[in-house]
Amino acid sequence: MKPSDIHILIVDDEASIRDALKQWFELDGYNVSSAEDANAALLKLQQGPWDIVMLDIKMPGIDGLELQRRIKKIDKNIITIMITAFASVETSIQALKEGAFDYIVKPVDPDDMSHLIRNAVEQRRLMHENNQLRQHIDDISFSDEIIGESPEIKKVLEKVLEVSQTDSTVIIKGENGSGKELIARAIHSQSHRKYFPIITINCGAYSDGLLESELFGHEKGAFPGALYRRQGRLEMADKGTIFLDEIGQISDKMQADILRVLDTRQFSRLGGDKVIDVDFRIICSTTHDLERAVQEGSFREDLYYRLNVVTISIPPLRERKLDIPALARFFIKKYSQSMNKNVLDISQDTLDMLVEYNWPGNIRELRNVIERAMVVAKGNLVELDDLSFFFPVVDIGSEETLPSLDEVEKIHIQKVLDQTNGNIAQAAGILKVSRLTMYNKIEKYQLKKSKNDMPH
């Protein structure tokens, strides 16, 4: 969303305030309009769509509180920010109770104003993304890629629906590429929190200190390099869901921190002492066996029990082979559109081959294979030939066609990289070589390090 996609309406009976705010927000590139009273505002609101309305609490005629009620009736997702001349705490609190995003007491510090509007815009942006996602999930109506028709996946979906009606903490278990984030998003988008963001944080991707600051945010000057105050993911997830991807990879200290937040629903930004209250639901995922980690002492038992209220295990693709044809066709349709190709289906022998294969990289690997096959596909069908990069056709009868060691190595490394979604450390682990060797091989064969994430 560009700033010019954000529509802000200013409602104030005082022309100087109206004009100053309009001008101030226009310099940020937002699309701004103003109204001198509630009636004029309501007229403009009908011409919508609006993202943010800033309104004076005290106005002749319909006052700010009443106007806010009417705005929320028109569209309860519009962000409202109240303007008040003096700290009339009671009315302001009433406004917050009735759904105001925040309020400002004039005159306001420019920095506070900037932060406020940035947060409001961020909230709106996340809401928007979420709506798109919800739309998406509605569109595929729980059928195509997450679902399939196998009894295994149907069981998962039943559980998704069941748990989305509660606020319980959920652990999603599954192999790499099995679609854990997709399931987390499905839970969120079926829950009452769906109009608020789901914030994902990949715990395995950050060092300890960085993870802490990502999660809790920091104040300006909290550590060298903290030039600005920064909101953490937990704060962004307020009223929504936080998805802690790869929870098994966090340190003892982070385990203790997360346990505390779980208990108190409160935390402070790094370098700050203001206590921030948050209302969120936690969903986490793991590829590791957490129970074993608990037994081995690398994962706190108390945290494990707090998190493990509901467990959803996603079966690996090889255990739901029934779904492979539908998934393959789903991706063919998807890439036909995005690549602007006229590939309609897949030949039976190719499909048999796909069903036969055991998919260590799960759906992500299947998706990558289809994507690459689609690039080379010529006719209306994905044919076996299009998958030659994947199932090298080796004619042992003729020596010339035998692949060289380099070719075999290249294909194999790419396969492992696809399976680990470009995670070099993991790929090196599987291949039992050093990371440096991995980098050298990638360089040598010009391999693709990362594929996009799971489709959603």
Added chain:
Amino acid sequence: MPYIYIQPIKTDYAPWIEGLEKSVYTVFGYHTKVANLDINLEKTFDQTRHQYNSSQILLQIISRPPADAVKVLGVVNVDLFIPILTFVFGEAQLRGIGSVIALHRLNNKFYGLSEDRELLKERLVKEAIHELGHNFGLVHCNNQSCVMKSSTYVEEVDQKSADMCSRCRELLRELL
């Protein structure tokens, strides 16, 4: 030939005018002239806030601009405000002719530090280019070192450069 006019208001411009003129020419390609408009600063003083109303100063600046002015930039050495905010470093009309900036809060003295004339000149140039950028139609930029990044603290003014990022420069070329 059109000029960008610089209008010092009740402030000695000798120490900084040359550097400012050079930078304005480099960025916008216009030569500058010092304007001599009749601005009544006292009239814009707010008794209760003990600050000067920047919008009212701006109104005076744009009411009778010189005939060959493409833009007019006022420079004051007082504390400016707009009614909704506690203070502003400056104010500009988006795609308009006028802007105004204040030295007051750009000066280290305001923060209880010893005076640093070079730093003050640097900050003045950044704010001037920034507000003139708005006059030419640029909005705030997210690039941390771009002069069009919005700054609400003087430290933020120091963090950005006096230059535009390539994207803003590109946009400016289309707008000029």
